[in-house]
Amino acid sequence: MEFDHLEPRPAPRRAMQRTQLPILLGVLAGLLFLLIVPYVAEQVTYSITRGRARAQAEVAREQLGALPDAENRFRLAVKAIEPSVVGIEVVRLVGTQDDEWASLFWPRPRVGMGQGSGVIVDPEGYIVTNAHVVNGASQITVRLSDGQLVRDVEAIGMDSAADLAVLRIRVPGLVAAAWGDSDQLEVGDQVLAIGSPYQLAQTVTAGIISAKDRRGIIRNLDLQDFLQTDAAINPGNSGGPLVNLRGEVIGINTAIVGEAYRGIGFAIPSKLAQEVYNKLKAGERVPRGWLGVVPGVLDDRLAAQLKLQDVRGVLVEGVAAGSPAEKAGIEPGDVIVEWNGKRVNDPNDLRFLAAGSRVGSQVKVGFYRDGEKKETTVAITERPSRLGRK
Numbered sequence: 001m002e003f004d005h006l007e008p009r010p011a012p013r014r015a016m017q018r019t020q021l022p023i024l025l026g027v028l029a030g031l032l033f034l035l036i037v038p039y040v041a042e043q044v045t046y047s048i049t050r051g052r053a054r055a056q057a058e059v060a061r062e063q064l065g066a067l068p069d070a071e072n073r074f075r076l077a078v079k080a081i082e083p084s085v086v087g088i089e090v091v092r093l094v095g096t097q098d099d100e101w102a103s104l105f106w107p108r109p110r111v112g113m114g115q116g117s118g119v120i121v122d123p124e125g126y127i128v129t130n131a132h133v134v135n136g137a138s139q140i141t142v143r144l145s146d147g148q149l150v151r152d153v154e155a156i157g158m159d160s161a162a163d164l165a166v167l168r169i170r171v172p173g174l175v176a177a178a179w180g181d182s183d184q185l186e187v188g189d190q191v192l193a194i195g196s197p198y199q200l201a202q203t204v205t206a207g208i209i210s211a212k213d214r215r216g217i218i219r220n221l222d223l224q225d226f227l228q229t230d231a232a233i234n235p236g237n238s239g240g241p242l243v244n245l246r247g248e249v250i251g252i253n254t255a256i257v258g259e260a261y262r263g264i265g266f267a268i269p270s271k272l273a274q275e276v277y278n279k280l281k282a283g284e285r286v287p288r289g290w291l292g293v294v295p296g297v298l299d300d301r302l303a304a305q306l307k308l309q310d311v312r313g314v315l316v317e318g319v320a321a322g323s324p325a326e327k328a329g330i331e332p333g334d335v336i337v338e339w340n341g342k343r344v345n346d347p348n349d350l351r352f353l354a355a356g357s358r359v360g361s362q363v364k365v366g367f368y369r370d371g372e373k374k375e376t377t378v379a380i381t382e383r384p385s386r387l388g389r390k
Contacts, residue, residue: 049146050173053083057175057247064246073245077192078204080247083145083175084121085240087196088129088167090114090137117195117240118142118167119249121277123176127167128277129239130254131158134165142169145202157280161288161355161383162223163254164273165239166280177241180248182227182269185209193231193253193265195240207231210264216348217266218255222288222355224348226266227251233265242267249273289357290383292323293330295347306335307371312345313337316367328378330367338366338375355383 060079092112116133120126127142134140140153148171156166189209197203211228218224229242233256242251251267279286296315303311313335319326330336336344339353340363357363357380366375 046144046146046148047173050083050144050175053145054173054175057081057083061178061247074192074206077243077245077247078194081119081177081192081194081241081243081249082202082204084119084177085145085194085202086118086120086127087143087199087201087236088116088118088133088239089141089143090116090134091139092136093138115196115199115236116238117236117253119177119239119241119252120174121176121179121249122281123174125169125171125174126156126277126281127169128252128273129165129167130252131160131163131165133239134158134167135160140167142167143196143201144171144174157283157286159276159280159286161221162268162272162276162286163218163221164252164268164276164280166277177243178246178248179270179274180244180246180250182250182271185212185227185244185250187211190245191229191231191250192243192245193229193233193237193240193267194243195233195237195253197232197234197236199236203237205232212269214266215352216346222351223272224352225269225272226254227269229265229267230263231265232261232263234261235259237265287359287382288355289359289361289380290324291350291354291378291380292320292325293336293350294318294320295336295350297347298335306333306368308335308368310337312343313368314344314347314350324378324381328365328376330365330376330378331369333369334374335368336365337368338364340364354380 056079060076064076064080092114116129118127118129121128134155142150142153144150150169150171154168156168158165187209191207191209193205195203207230209227210230214226214228215224217226233253237253240253241249242253244250250270252273253265253267255266257264276286294317296317298311298313298315300311302315316330316332316334316336318332319330336350338344342353344350359380359382361380363378363380364375365378366373
């Protein structure tokens with residue numbers, strides 16, 4: 001029997017497609033695997049790191065409570081607070097080029113970078129920092145203690161009069177710091193400052209409380225009642241925590257004398273910081289009280305001229321029209337010496353007491369006029385937004 005010679009025929013196209021489809025799916029699955037696995041691994045690593053840090057913080061807090069006089073107390077206090085301290089990086093638009101020719105080529109606003117610190121005070125991701133760290137920021141990035149960068153940051157609120165702001169991030173497993181009581185502090189108590197000076201994350205410095213109730217430190221900031229410390233605070237520390245040796249936040253680092261560390265730094269007491277935080281977190285405004293006078297400084301010559309025995313007090317140089325002071329009968333030339341029974345020594349005291357008074361409250365103000373002691377009741381109103389006078 002003879003057979004015709006058979007030429008080989010190509011496989012049908014559909015058969016080839018069915019053969020190639022699993023290969024293509026395999027390639028796509030491999031690519032997807034390569035893309036997803038690093039991300040998942042990164043998140044797992046962050047989660048493990050945070051879990052370890054949380055466990056260390058809990059153990060450290062227990063040991064701090066059991067060993068109040070242990071030699072390694074600094075080390076334990078750092079472990080207790082470290083997972084809660086964050087770095088904050090901001091981007092601001094700082095205006096257009098001033099040069100006429102440059103503005104033709106670079107018409108867009110210039111970008112400025114800023115940095116600071118903050119502290120997580122709620123495991124739901126609420127962070128306390130300074131208002132001046134984030135004010136005017138077009139973009140805020142939070143760097144956690146494990147190195148993770150969080151760019152989805154919500155600005156909850158700000159109180160410029162106290163230089164405090166609240167942010168929020170949504171990251172699981174965060175470790176919240178515990179608040180301490182700044183009213184219980186005494187001069188000489190040991191403290192630690194933690195933050196990111198010069199972008200050096202998690203920098204810890206130690207010192208003591210050098211003084212309390214410092215006012216008039218920052219120009220145009222009314223609500224000042226700072227803790228002073230010699231713990232090293234440098235640019236970038238702003239907004240970070242000042243903590244006691246139980247690892248509790250007793251202050252928010254805010255200012256220094258000079259451009260860099262000189263052994264004189266200032267922190268907002270935790271009592272004020274916690275009060276402002278609770279209001280901002282709840283979505284409340286933080287209205288500040290207003291008296292409506294232009295405060296002046298007394299000296300020996302003025303005191304003698306005004307028939308005063310003491311140079312302590314505030315000379316009223318002017319009174320705003322329609323202000324609480326005007327309505328209460330306070331006039332230029334009066335010398336305010338008391339506020340609700342508290343001694344008023346200088347303009348810084350008056351600014352602090354007025355700003356801290358509850359809007360709508362009635363305040364008894366003692367003052368001298370022509371050498372005679374007088375008293376009036378002032379109905380405190382909210383400070384106008386564009387008026388910085390008290």
